[in-house]
Amino acid sequence: MATWVLSECGLRPLPPMFPRPRTGSISTTKPSTSLTSDLKNFQQQTRLQCCSFKERTRRRSWELKVSAPLRVGTIEEEEEGGGGEERISNGVVVEEVGEFDPGAAPPFKLSDIRAAIPKHCWVKDPWRSMSYVVRDVVVVLGLAAAAAHLNNWIVWPLYWAAQGTMFWALFVLGHDCGHGSFSNNPKLNSVVGHLLHSSILVPYHGWRISHRTHHQNHGHVENDESWHPLPERIFKSLDNVTRTLRFTVPFPMLAYPIYLWSRSPGKTGSHFHPDSDLFVPNERRDVITSTICWTAMAALLVGLGFVMGPIQLLKLYGIPYVLFVMWLDFVTYLHHHGHEDKLPWYRGEEWSYLRGGLTTIDRDYGWINNIHHDIGTHVIHHLFPQIPHYHLIEATEAAKPVLGKYYREPKKSQPLPFHLIGDLIRSLKKDHYVSDSGDIVYYQTDPNLSGSSTSN
Secondary structure (H helix, E strand, O other), X not given: OHHHHHHHOOOOOOOOOOOOOOOOOOOOOOOOHHHHHHHHHHHHHHHHHHHHHHHHHOOOOOOOOOOOOOOOOOHHHHHHOOOOEEEEEOOEEEEEOOOOOOOOOOXXXXXXXXXXXXXXXXXXXXXXXXXXXXXXXXXXXXXXHHHHHHOOXXXXXHHHHHHHHHHHHHXXXXXXXXXXXXXXXXXXXXXXXXXXXXXXXXXXXXXHXXXXXXXXXXXXXXOOOOOOOOEHHHHHHOOHHHHHHHOOOOHHHHOHHHHHHHOOOOOOOOOOOOOOOOOOHHHHHHHHHHHHHHHHHHXXXXXXXXXXXXXXXXXXXXXXXXXXXXXXXXXXXXXXXXXXXXXXXXXXXXXXXXXXXXXXXXXOOOOHHHHOOOOOOHHHHHHOOOOOHHHHHHHHHHHHHHHHHHOOOXXXXXXXXXXXXXXXXXXHHHOOEEOOOOOEEOOEOOOOOOOHHHOO
């Protein structure tokens, strides 16, 4: 740097005036008076010549915007010509890196992201977690009581939208229990998780185990468990009705109950059956417990139907449940699909936990962010599901400098996230299947379906 500055000033750097001796100790003799005088004259001359240099540089733009450390090409890239081209900007050589490849292995490790996240973000506060449960349950009961009391057809649609969203919020808290991010007490997590999930007809342990499989295999074509892509051979084996319904709004947003009973095409098993392919033998008791709790809730709803009448039960519980299912499918689908740039899916040796997790997408839901406990902050949640939901935003901000372009900033939402409906429809038009071969694959489009999702 010093050589460059001096050359810009029209000067040559001086040779070392006090070289270190090759042997013996360093001399501590003071420089002579004449040498000191010569050095002062040199410094004065340097100041005068650099003044004109500073004057010239005022007319230049030396701004450099950097959001991440400069990328250093590997030896292999240099040999293969993959390090990018060089251009001259204002007399400075700048390396132009090629287009970002989301399927390339990242230049950082999972431990690098972990180290960037503040330690307090990992702390689970059961009292704080329970406060969210109390808040949501009070709102759910209050909405139901108000709607039943008013019993007005102007109020009912507002109630359905609000209560369906609150059912979804209850699911997210039970989801935290399933991950163990609710508290460090497994018994507390299990009790709260069963109460919350059973109340909205979700088998807690059955879902918890399959969701764990989803996180452990995120981004893997065959092994992922939630909204994973269909290989071409399975896609083409579907009958026309199933294929059309799967990619036509609103039918994919009603898939969750079907998934609980029979999973996705190409996979077998049920979240209710202890001998399902989803579970190992030592999880049998947990699955039976959750199925019993689910059955008890279903029986309670049947009893309430006799007490208040099926129509009132439909208005108070049935329609909000359907809207909850739509929220669940909508949010979970958009966490893994619908980005403006195609994102990879992996197989074989190309897959890793980190690379799979980096294909998830954060979404902004406006006012809904707080209501559904910031589940849209999804990348860090997928990589580190032990982080409580109330620390996800801070953890994400801390991790962004490490993630660089592997983090995709979500579009800012209006108070209500209507813009995401367009993302959903566009994705269902084009994200249909992936190739049967290849370790890094991208969604392909069936031209026969590309226009079918426009019916909304």
